[in-house]
Every structure is written in structure tokens, then in C-alpha cells.
Amino acid sequence: MELRLYDTLSREKRTFVPLDAKDVRMYVCGPTVYDFAHIGNARPVIVFDVLFRLLRHLYGEAHVKYVRNITDVDDKINDRAARDFPGLPLNEAIRKVTEQTAKQFHADVDALGCLRPTVEPRATEHIGEMREIIERLVAGRFAYPAEDHVLFSPQAMNAMSAANSELPRYGALSKRSLDEMIAGARVDVAPYKRDATDFVLWKPSKPGEPSWPSPAGIAAQGRPGWHIECSAMAWKHLGEHFDIHGGGIDLVFPHHENEVAQTCCAFHRERMANYWMHNGFLQVESEKMSKSLGNFVTIHELLADWPGEVLRLNMLKTHYRSPIDWTLKNLEESSKTLDEWYRDVADVEPSDDIDPDFLNSLLDDLNTAGAIKRLHEISPVMRLSQSRLDDWGGETAQRYKKSAAMLLGLLPQSATARSEQMRSRAGIDPAKVAALLAARSEARARKDFAESDRIRDLLAAMGVAIKDSKEGTTWEVAR
């Protein structure tokens, strides 16, 4: 069994071969911390968490390094800080915004059942590395200073790459040519740019803005451009060349294209990452998510209505590269599925093994939908026709189901713990329910069905769903 991953650069699924099986390295673009993360932001976090778990399963927990950055220097952060804390000095306001937002982000992704990455570097702690990369680029004539900016020249890169096969061509990742980009360039090209396609590595800071000593002999203080922070952090924590780089599909251009350009030119490398992985976009109720449409939904808001696990399963039902339509109906379905699975596994401990069919689905470019199909099949109950039942049944199935689900980051707790959690979440008093159930049983025993139905309706109004069976009556929180 081998892992195959779809690589955006080659546009095909390729067998994953790590550079060093004892040190598998993955970088994923994390949040810019200026506002609540929305459900679209949650997708890469969840998807690459599953990949992280899978890699740990394959190569051992100690042999996988996952780096996800926090970008805490950005124009949007500055704008938000000035808006939210007008009384404070800008730098102090910025610190408040980034600290609060990062904290909220951690709370959100923890609730979604995501493991913390091995390293979570911050852009502002890597200004030195950014400057060093910029110096290298200037020395190599890939970049030039102009009016206190430093600009990267894709034209220079391509001239060098034509003469030196060690370098990739600019535009290879996003499958664009410079000619196309020049044709599509906006009219308002900054006057200090030599070419319309040049992009900013470093720019001057206005008074009061965050600022650091500039590279390339520029006297004025400045701050980094957008793409350089990821090149710097990936280099620092994963080296010049590593295995996997991930993020949302929208980052392919310009962000990742520019990262590749910066890193490969600074270190004279043909490649930055061996596999480029990109998750698809998300729509809400069949509409593009946007603030103007009023369907901009944050993780924080969703968590008020749903356990994080429901959001997680709902995300994983669709293959990571396909678009997702995020709807209430799907969430309800996901919620029901989890109820059923928790009932299936009860309080068993996971198996030491992973079901091969389940694992094979994940190994096929993270086919979580196929894996979930298998999870439905692995059931302690005879839920499938006899011919397809395999050997499943009883505790073996329960333990297999538990271990497989846990590889997806699902069913992390016991069924008992979960149902207690659901009860306290719904604010239901178990003693009161027990008393009402006893009264109902008594009414049923004396065939006073008017009374027993009245109690049933009463419980339903409290949000309690009762379930009668031969063994007696149980209850759950109604959805």
C-alpha cells in the first residue's frame, strides 16, 4: 500500500516518496490574524489535519513535522487595529488584535478536533530570515531596491532559468506565462516597478506602523510584503526543500507561485516542495460566501449550534479538492450519522489495526468520502445484506470502527462522555428526566396512555427524545 497525492504542479496523482522517511515535512499556510476565521478557513485546517494524522500513522508520530504559520503582520491587521482601538498607539492596538484573533483561532480549531501543528511560527518572529532571503535575491539579481521598496522580478528569474536548468520557470505552478500576466496586469502599475509583473518583497513603513531595519542597504525602516513570510518560515523550520506544501486553491496564484520563486531563487533550487496540495472552495447554501450577501459564517458562530465534530464530519464527507456546498441539511445529516456511529462504538477502546479498505481510501489522495463509506460498513449491527457482511460483528467491528474513525479525528471520546456532553450542552437535568420517565412507565403499566403521552410530549418540549425498546426506555438530546 502506498500513499498517492494529487500534485498541483504536475496536475496528476503521484506516489508519495518522502525526502527522508525519518523526517517527513509539511507546510500549510495558516491564518492572517485580523478577524474571526470563517468556515472556508476551516477547510484546509481540517483537511491537512487528516493528512498529518495519516502521515503520522504511516511514518510514526516522531517522524512527521507539520508547520502552520500565523501571519501577524499585514495591512488588514493594521486597518483593523486602527478601527477597533482608535485610542491606542498603533503597535499596541495591533498586538491586541493579533493576540485576540490567534487565541480565537486556536479555540476554534481545537473544537474542530484538529491536532496542533508541530510548529506554529509567527511572521514577526522571522523578520531576520525574511531579510536574509531578500539579501540573497538582491545579490543574485532576482530582486532590486527602488524607492525604499525591494521588488522581485519574475522576468529576471525566467532569464536565469532559461540559462540555468536548476531553476523553475515563473508561472509553472499556476500554469501561466508571463506574457499572459502582462496582458492581464492592472493599469495602475506602481511607477518604481521595472515590469508590471514585479512584486513586493519589502516596503517602507509609514510613521506609527510596525517597522524593522530594511535589507538591501535601504536606510528607511520597513516591513515585509505578503509572500516572503512563508518562504522565511518554511525555510527556517523545514529547510530549503521539503515534502508537502498545502493551502487553499486560491493561494496558487499569486501566493504560492511567488513563494516558489523566492525560495528557489534564493537557494538555487529546482523545487521548494515536492508535492503541492490545494483544497477546493466552499459555498454556503449554494451561494458564494461573502459579507455583502450576509452569508459569511464564522467557525465561532457554527460552534454555538453544533459540536465541532459535526462540522468536521460534514467537511470530510466531500473530497478535499471538490467544491462543498455548506448547508443546514447536510449538517443535520452529519449530526445524525455521528449519533449512529457513537451508538455503534459505545465505549470500546480502539483496535491497534486500521481496516485495510478504509486505509486504502485515504491513501488514494485522501479520499475521505470513500473512507466514510467504509466506516458505515464497519458496523457491529447487521446493517448490510448478508453477502457483504464480511466478518464484521460485535466488538471486533466496534474496535475497528473506533480506530478508523479516530484516524480521521472523529469519535475521539467515549459514547458515554459524549452523551453527557450533549446533555449539559442542552442544559437538561438528568434527574428530572429520570423522574418523568418513571412516571411515564407507571402510567403505561396501568394503561393510562393519555397520561403517558402527555409526559412524552412534555419531554419532547424539553428537547428530550425518548426511545422505547424491550430492554427499557432510554433518552437522548433531540436535535
Place this chain on the structure above:
RNA sequence: GGCCACGUGGCGGAGUGGUUACGCGCCGGUCUGCAAAACCGUUUACUCGGGUUCGAGUCCCGACGUGGCCUCCA
């Protein structure tokens, strides 16, 4: 306008040219005081038009539709 994805049953959603994906829902049944829950069973699909092939949801071409990117949006 340029480039890139995607279009599967009532709904969600897999699918490596040839055999039932799977889940939800609907319907029927068992159970039940009646229900619910649970369990059993059944039901429908491959956007359109060409082409390649013994055979296409799967490959090729075109049309239509949806979405993304085109310098700071996951």
C-alpha cells in the same frame, strides 16, 4: 477577455473502460397501546451533442451551465 476546475438518482456524494458505491430521504415490513427509535427490504443517476472502443459516468472534441484565479481572499 485570458487561464483553470467542476457538472452523477428526490438530496448529499464516491467511482482506477466491463459487475450493487455509500449515506440521507421516500415507500413497504417487523416491533409498539399509538408513535418515535431500532432492525429488515425496495426504489431511482451519470448536463447535452458528436467521436474513439466489442464495450464510456470513466478517454477525445464541441456546446451549455456553475465556480475559482488574473498582485495581498482558504
